[in-house]
Amino acid sequence: xxxxxxxxxxxxxxxxxxxxxxxxxxxxxxxxxxxxxxxxxxxxxxxxxxxxxxxxxxxxxxxxxxxxxxxxxxxxxxxxxxxxxxxxxxxxxxxxxxxxxxxxxxxxxxxxxxxxxxxxxxxxxxxxxxxxxxxxxxxxxxxxxxxxxxxxxxxxxxxxxxxxxxxxxxxxxxxxxxxxxxxxxxxxxxxxxxxxxxxxxxxxxxxxxxxxxxxxxxxxxxxxxxxxxxxxxxxxxxxxxxxxxxxxxxxxxxxxxxxxxxxxxxxxxxxx
Ligand SMILES: C[S@@+](CC[C@H](N)C(=O)[O-])C[C@H]1O[C@@H](n2cnc3c(N)ncnc32)[C@H](O)[C@@H]1O
Numbered sequence: 001x002x003x004x005x006x007x008x009x010x011x012x013x014x015x016x017x018x019x020x021x022x023x024x025x026x027x028x029x030x031x032x033x034x035x036x037x038x039x040x041x042x043x044x045x046x047x048x049x050x051x052x053x054x055x056x057x058x059x060x061x062x063x064x065x066x067x068x069x070x071x072x073x074x075x076x077x078x079x080x081x082x083x084x085x086x087x088x089x090x091x092x093x094x095x096x097x098x099x100x101x102x103x104x105x106x107x108x109x110x111x112x113x114x115x116x117x118x119x120x121x122x123x124x125x126x127x128x129x130x131x132x133x134x135x136x137x138x139x140x141x142x143x144x145x146x147x148x149x150x151x152x153x154x155x156x157x158x159x160x161x162x163x164x165x166x167x168x169x170x171x172x173x174x175x176x177x178x179x180x181x182x183x184x185x186x187x188x189x190x191x192x193x194x195x196x197x198x199x200x201x202x203x204x205x206x207x208x209x210x211x212x213x214x215x216x217x218x219x220x221x222x223x224x225x226x227x228x229x230x231x232x233x234x235x236x237x238x239x240x241x242x243x244x245x246x247x248x249x250x251x252x253x254x255x256x257x258x259x260x261x262x263x264x265x266x267x268x269x270x271x272x
Pocket of ligand 1: 077109131
């Protein structure tokens with residue numbers, strides 16, 4: 001903890017939020033993150049495309065929920081270091097009165113959280129420093145000030161759950177969160193997998209595990225299980241680039257192979 005009460009930024013080992021920022025071309029990482037991220041890029045050269053594909057899925061899903069489904073409340077856990085457009089910017093572009101609560105457990109994300117507070121005057125945003133494995137995020141008074149849980153919410157767990165291995169009970173965590181949401185709420189998630197390039201993603205896992213962040217990539221059926229009790233909206237759980245693309249994906253040959261090897265799963269489910 002620093003004297004201001006903020007958690008200390010740990011630069012002794014790589015952190016997933018800062019490595020992700022490195023893949024996305026951001027500047028908020030330390031040498032230890034660069035070394036680990038470069039090791040990942042060596043075994044999985046498509047990782048930057050995975051990060052971009054994931055980010056753009058988050059944008060499309062948020063836009064679709066705000067425009068087509070009328071969602072006005074968003075909770076985004078595992079937010080990451082701000083990278084414009086952030087979720088509230090996408091949601092508030094579609095619906096200026098949208099209210100967004102962000103949560104992450106990383107000290108560097110907290111350091112930049114002020115960027116996530118630049119709400120439209122009609123809407124509202126908040127940030128909670130919290131760990132999805134331990135903290136009752138939906139019960140937090142900061143969240144309840146912004147979000148009315150009696151009304152539909154879009155809960156985003158985008159590229160988060162592969163950082164929650166089975167021994168941390170990820171399915172119980174997700175069902176515990178969804179149980180608190182009103183009917184008509186949505187679960188939005190994406191998740192890395194071995195299914196599209198086993199060798200590369202085995203190599204990626206080794207780098208993360210060695211750096212002190214245990215990851216667990218999951219198969220399609222395991223990702224679908226996070227949506228138990230929910231109605232998956234089309235196109236169901238699919239490769240993220242195939243989830244309602246803005247334009248038809250027309251890659252062929254090497255380009256198509258690259259896109260496939262970079263793929264992670266994505267899906268959106270509605271609580272009946
Ligand atoms: C790969 S980034 C994804 C960022 C953003 N959701 C996106 O998809 O662009 C994963 C984020 O999850 C956060 N994270 C990992 N484990 C977490 C936990 N147990 N509780 C809260 N946040 C966590 C990391 O700090 C990181 O910011």
